[in-house]
Amino acid sequence: MDIERRKLLKQQAKTQAAEEAAAMAQREADRDEALWKLIRDHLARATPEQRHMYVASSNYDDNERGIRFLADLPDLEQGTAVMLFWLKGADALARLTPTEMASYQEDEWELIKLIEQRVVNGFYRTGTIRFDPANCPLYPGEYASLGPLVHPIAPQMYAITEGDTYVNVEVIREKYDEGLPEDVAAAVWAQWNE
Numbered sequence: 001m002d003i004e005r006r007k008l009l010k011q012q013a014k015t016q017a018a019e020e021a022a023a024m025a026q027r028e029a030d031r032d033e034a035l036w037k038l039i040r041d042h043l044a045r046a047t048p049e050q051r052h053m054y055v056a057s058s059n060y061d062d063n064e065r066g067i068r069f070l071a072d073l074p075d076l077e078q079g080t081a082v083m084l085f086w087l088k089g090a091d092a093l094a095r096l097t098p099t100e101m102a103s104y105q106e107d108e109w110e111l112i113k114l115i116e117q118r119v120v121n122g123f124y125r126t127g128t129i130r131f132d133p134a135n136c137p138l139y140p141g142e143y144a145s146l147g148p149l150v151h152p153i154a155p156q157m158y159a160i161t162e163g164d165t166y167v168n169v170e171v172i173r174e175k176y177d178e179g180l181p182e183d184v185a186a187a188v189w190a191q192w193n194e
Helices: 003-045 048-057 064-071 078-087 103-120 169-175 182-192
Strands: 127-130 163-166
Touching (some): 003 064
């Protein structure tokens, strides 16, 4: 086989590999969008309790779109928003100076401050979900060993949010998978496995 033929075959193999990689990336992007549509549709029609469970039990490494979607909903329960504030790491990040924050923490901090501002301004709905920040898995003061608060936290974020319903996350967690009810989780897993 001559040199020109080898070059041609090598180039064809590279082109084919690049096309296959692009096709695979497109399939993954399409799958991710289909998954997001399932989750977004669920969150849009979810009950206050289901939204609370999503915030309490979902995987914080891979749910940013869902969390941001909920944070932007004026009909999200304030108790759920306050829980989200603490679960996103408000106590730890409020103890860091801007120069101590990693770039990914800066994005988290922006969302935390937005939620706080919205709670203070009455953006979220109240009356359904009762929530006590002292009972949150990431509770106020948990990171006191990092030092004092560098950024003050509004008093409303420490207050018990009154509501008619207390969601006992530990009791009903078994009916959820990554914060999603079993039927929605099954649809997500089916889409994932296609």
